[in-house]
Amino acid sequence: MKRGFLARFAAVPHIVWSVIFIIAPLLFAFFYAFTDGEGSFTLDNITRLFSGNYPLIFLNSLCLALIATVICLIISYPLAYIMSRMSRRAQSTMMLLIMIPLWMNFLIMTYSWMTLLEDTGIINTILGKIGLNFHMINTPGAVVVGMIFCYLPYMVLPIYSVMAGIDPKLIEASQDLGASSREVLTKVIMPLSLPGVISGITMVFVPQVSTFYISQKLGGGTFQLIGDTIESYFTGVSINYHFGAALSLLLMVLIIISMGVMNRFADPEDMNGRPML
Amino acid sequence: MERKKIVQLKGVCKSYDGEAVLKNIDLDIYDNEFMTILGPSGCGKTTTLRIIGGFEAPDSGEVFFDGVKINDVPPYKRSINTVFQRYALFPHLNVYENVAFGLRVAKVGDEEISQRVKEMLKLVNLSGFEKRHVTTLSGGQQQRVAIARALIMKPRVLLLDEPLGALDLKLRKDMQLELKNIRKQTGITFVYVTHDQEEALSMSDTVVVMNEGEILQVGKPIDIYNEPANAFVADFIGESNIVDGTMPEDFRVKINGHVFECVDKGFAKDEKVDVVIRPEDVDIVAPEKGMLTGKVDTVTFMGVHYEIIIDIDGFKWMIQTTDYAAPDSFVGLYIEPDAFHCMKKSQYSGIFEDYSAYSMEYDLLSENTGEEEEE
Amino acid sequence: MKTASRIYLALVFIFLYAPLAVMILISFNGGESTTVMDGTSLRWYREMLRDGATLQALQNTVVLSISSAVISTILGTFAAMGIHHMRRKALRSAVMTVTNVPMMNPDIVTGISLMLLFVFAGTLLGSETYLSFWTLLIAHITFSLPYVILSILPKFKQMDRNLPEAAMDLGCTPLQSFLKVELPFIAPGILTGLIMAFTLSFDDFVISNFTSGSGFETLTIHIFAMTKKSVKPDIYALSTMIFFVVLVMLLAYNFMTGADERRARREREAKARFLRRLRKETAGKEAA
Numbered sequence: 001m002k003r004g005f006l007a008r009f010a011a012v013p014h015i016v017w018s019v020i021f022i023i024a025p026l027l028f029a030f031f032y033a034f035t036d037g038e039g040s041f042t043l044d045n046i047t048r049l050f051s052g053n054y055p056l057i058f059l060n061s062l063c064l065a066l067i068a069t070v071i072c073l074i075i076s077y078p079l080a081y082i083m084s085r086m087s088r089r090a091q092s093t094m095m096l097l098i099m100i101p102l103w104m105n106f107l108i109m110t111y112s113w114m115t116l117l118e119d120t121g122i123i124n125t126i127l128g129k130i131g132l133n134f135h136m137i138n139t140p141g142a143v144v145v146g147m148i149f150c151y152l153p154y155m156v157l158p159i160y161s162v163m164a165g166i167d168p169k170l171i172e173a174s175q176d177l178g179a180s181s182r183e184v185l186t187k188v189i190m191p192l193s194l195p196g197v198i199s200g201i202t203m204v205f206v207p208q209v210s211t212f213y214i215s216q217k218l219g220g221g222t223f224q225l226i227g228d229t230i231e232s233y234f235t236g237v238s239i240n241y242h243f244g245a246a247l248s249l250l251l252m253v254l255i256i257i258s259m260g261v262m263n264r265f266a267d268p269e270d271m272n273g274r275p276m277l
Numbered sequence: 278m279e280r281k282k283i284v285q286l287k288g289v290c291k292s293y294d295g296e297a298v299l300k301n302i303d304l305d306i307y308d309n310e311f312m313t314i315l316g317p318s319g320c321g322k323t324t325t326l327r328i329i330g331g332f333e334a335p336d337s338g339e340v341f342f343d344g345v346k347i348n349d350v351p352p353y354k355r356s357i358n359t360v361f362q363r364y365a366l367f368p369h370l371n372v373y374e375n376v377a378f379g380l381r382v383a384k385v386g387d388e389e390i391s392q393r394v395k396e397m398l399k400l401v402n403l404s405g406f407e408k409r410h411v412t413t414l415s416g417g418q419q420q421r422v423a424i425a426r427a428l429i430m431k432p433r434v435l436l437l438d439e440p441l442g443a444l445d446l447k448l449r450k451d452m453q454l455e456l457k458n459i460r461k462q463t464g465i466t467f468v469y470v471t472h473d474q475e476e477a478l479s480m481s482d483t484v485v486v487m488n489e490g491e492i493l494q495v496g497k498p499i500d501i502y503n504e505p506a507n508a509f510v511a512d513f514i515g516e517s518n519i520v521d522g523t524m525p526e527d528f529r530v531k532i533n534g535h536v537f538e539c540v541d542k543g544f545a546k547d548e549k550v551d552v553v554i555r556p557e558d559v560d561i562v563a564p565e566k567g568m569l570t571g572k573v574d575t576v577t578f579m580g581v582h583y584e585i586i587i588d589i590d591g592f593k594w595m596i597q598t599t600d601y602a603a604p605d606s607f608v609g610l611y612i613e614p615d616a617f618h619c620m621k622k623s624q625y626s627g628i629f630e631d632y633s634a635y636s637m638e639y640d641l642l643s644e645n646t647g648e649e650e651e652e
Numbered sequence: 653m654k655t656a657s658r659i660y661l662a663l664v665f666i667f668l669y670a671p672l673a674v675m676i677l678i679s680f681n682g683g684e685s686t687t688v689m690d691g692t693s694l695r696w697y698r699e700m701l702r703d704g705a706t707l708q709a710l711q712n713t714v715v716l717s718i719s720s721a722v723i724s725t726i727l728g729t730f731a732a733m734g735i736h737h738m739r740r741k742a743l744r745s746a747v748m749t750v751t752n753v754p755m756m757n758p759d760i761v762t763g764i765s766l767m768l769l770f771v772f773a774g775t776l777l778g779s780e781t782y783l784s785f786w787t788l789l790i791a792h793i794t795f796s797l798p799y800v801i802l803s804i805l806p807k808f809k810q811m812d813r814n815l816p817e818a819a820m821d822l823g824c825t826p827l828q829s830f831l832k833v834e835l836p837f838i839a840p841g842i843l844t845g846l847i848m849a850f851t852l853s854f855d856d857f858v859i860s861n862f863t864s865g866s867g868f869e870t871l872t873i874h875i876f877a878m879t880k881k882s883v884k885p886d887i888y889a890l891s892t893m894i895f896f897v898v899l900v901m902l903l904a905y906n907f908m909t910g911a912d913e914r915r916a917r918r919e920r921e922a923k924a925r926f927l928r929r930l931r932k933e934t935a936g937k938e939a940a
Contacts, residue, residue, distance in 0.1 A: 007733055007736075007737040008734055010730040010734035011731045011733070011734020011735050011738070012734065014730065014731030014751075014797065014801075015731075015747060017794070018747075018797075021766065021790060021793075022750055022751075022753050022754060023750065024769055025765035025768060025769040026765050028765060028769050028772060029761070029765040032768055075664065078660060082657045082661060096902075096903075097665070098668070099902075100672075100899065101668045101669065101671075103851070103899060104672055104675065104891070105857075105875060105894060106855075106857050106872075107872065107875050107876055108671075108875065108887060109675075111686065111883060112671030112672070112675050112678075112888075113671055115686055116670060122674065149667070152667075206756070206757075206758055207758055207759070209758065210758030210760045210761070212760060213857075230760055230764065231760065234764050234767065241768060244764060245764070245768065248760070248761050248764055251760075252757065252761055255758065259756075332817050332820075352817070353820045353822075353825055358821055359821045361814040361817070362814075363812060365815050365817070365818040367815065367818070368837065369836040369837065378819070378822050378832075379822030382822060382828065383823055426822070427821075427822075430822060430823070
């Protein structure tokens, strides 16, 4: 039919756009990573990645992101469970309430957390009334808190979404077969909610690994993460596109590997991006 | 009176992914008739319909409309309209706008549209439903809107793709009557596709039986029923006992070692044939008086009649009779000469078994699970 | 169990809303500190609304976000249509994979790779400024596209294949069938995509950071610049204002999409009432 014929070409502008602005830039990053200032091929940028501080920086970033992801999961799972048991109206309200903090400006959010976490900040002021004082700011812990805050909704929503979709008849059937509440949770709900968990981890780990601003402000610059490092080579004082590109490539590779590991547990059909907000 | 051919298919072939879906179809559709294309799922009936409508193009062969070749004519230029299986009503429009859709595209004036929509809705018994949103209608109501929407265009031919499949039994029967009436009233040729043979027999002037991309038989319902062309048609339409036989001479058929009088002729001497005997054409008599004898296997009371499975020489027959026969008793069968129908052997011979694994619900079940039509 | 849940929810929400509360609170600070409240005042709001640079940044962001949203929605609608009609599965999944790259890649990688492209293009063209409004616009369209396509594609899949055929059966040319039947059906997806693209663009920081030149400041870049100097509550006031604008838009959208459901519910009730009346009438006739 002629119509299908024409319609197929409708995607051509998009394909052209993607090639120029998605594929080409990545090729450029690749190109820059393997060349030096004069444009000749070199592996120096790559070898530099494994020298000095850099392996440590990558390790730090991965560890912090891992910790933040796990804590996000621990917090989100019960939350998603509680949400899925609520009435339908309450559920949509809850979804809205969870998403609202996302619309806060990322920079300001960081500053607000500084205000909260500083030695003279709000939390310590309140704790001071009972004679306690925690040093929270400028520690890795503060960075983790920032990461968790930023991405908690992205972990909650997919898990909740999958849980809410579990046929209540399955739960009834398992109870009918003698399962206690705890067993219903561990044997029915947990396995079935796994796709949501995988989705959530994917959506949270990647940005957390590559975050940059949060670590500077909440971590006080005492240690660097990949994001900060990359940023410094592109817009900082010592600009070096080539090495920056190499760092970015390594970051991408690490992410692809992590996602690949994740995928072995996931249903391939679920891996199609973030859910619709 | 010479009947006019309105649509003709000549040598139409179609394949999908290397698989042949239509094999050399020749079909003549006449003016002012109700034609049904009948066959099991995957036989090619919907594809044939879509080719007539212009939604698919044949790989080879020609389609004629009023004698003019229309292979390359797109659907929006054909004087043919379609009622789709799942109605395909436009969800963003109400009933009035759905029915008026084609007229609006044709830029008909508002006054005329209003009048014609009113007429149509009256015809399909949906007066007063103009403002309703189509998503709030029941299946039967949606079906009628789809019919109104197509008929208002005054097509020469109306194509209907299993339109009643999703309705419950009572509603289906009512709609069948309505459709028949509407067709008589409007005089439009209906080309109707279904896998339900009862539907085909009760509604049509002409039935076309298809299987696996081929047309097996074309004829009036009564002819298809009484004189099926081969074992497939015999088995597909109604219940039938199909046994092996030979034709020793004209008007004589030999089955189970006995020769009986029949009304068929024109076969070669001792030619092997498939013999069809319909269950309702068999009478139960005392064993001595019977043409064939056998032992009663099971008896099922169906209200209208008994269905009795009789084992005759190892082959299980099914007969429908108002006489009761006790299970395990010996009975005789009496068959009138014109109840024998002899058919030439074909690729379908021997495929259809006896009634040993018989169950009516099973039959109905397998009919209904064959819902989803091929491309 | 119920109370434990309630407490848990409360704790989580305190965590989620603490920074928000701080932001709003400090924005009304009478004093200049961002950690100590010193009376309440609207002075920061007044300052922000008078600040030329801020207003310019606001205008820039609005222009940018609307342009990016409109262009990516148009591009994305055609893309979704094209992808939906693609016959070969291999090609279709290849296009979808590439489309999803900006979503799966961390923002920072998308940002720097685009920046490298623009720098290269700039040197090639021999221009002095590599980054400008146009590079920013391109970047925004690029990261919005996947979300737009992902909003519209499911609507195509949802649509009964017979629908455009029915339109053509009734006399529409392929173009008319698209405009009269398909477009209304996918319209909700287009709207969702448009709104998502706008809000993503409005709030973006990382990618804008790398792809904008010094001549064109967006609101988030402006805020970032402000944080480089001493931090005062004015930033909080600005952010609070932005936050409420976005919030209102989201709520309005939620309300609008709820309208369809409400209409459907009203119709169902009307139908139920009609049936009840019918039954009463027939019962009445039988009694007579």
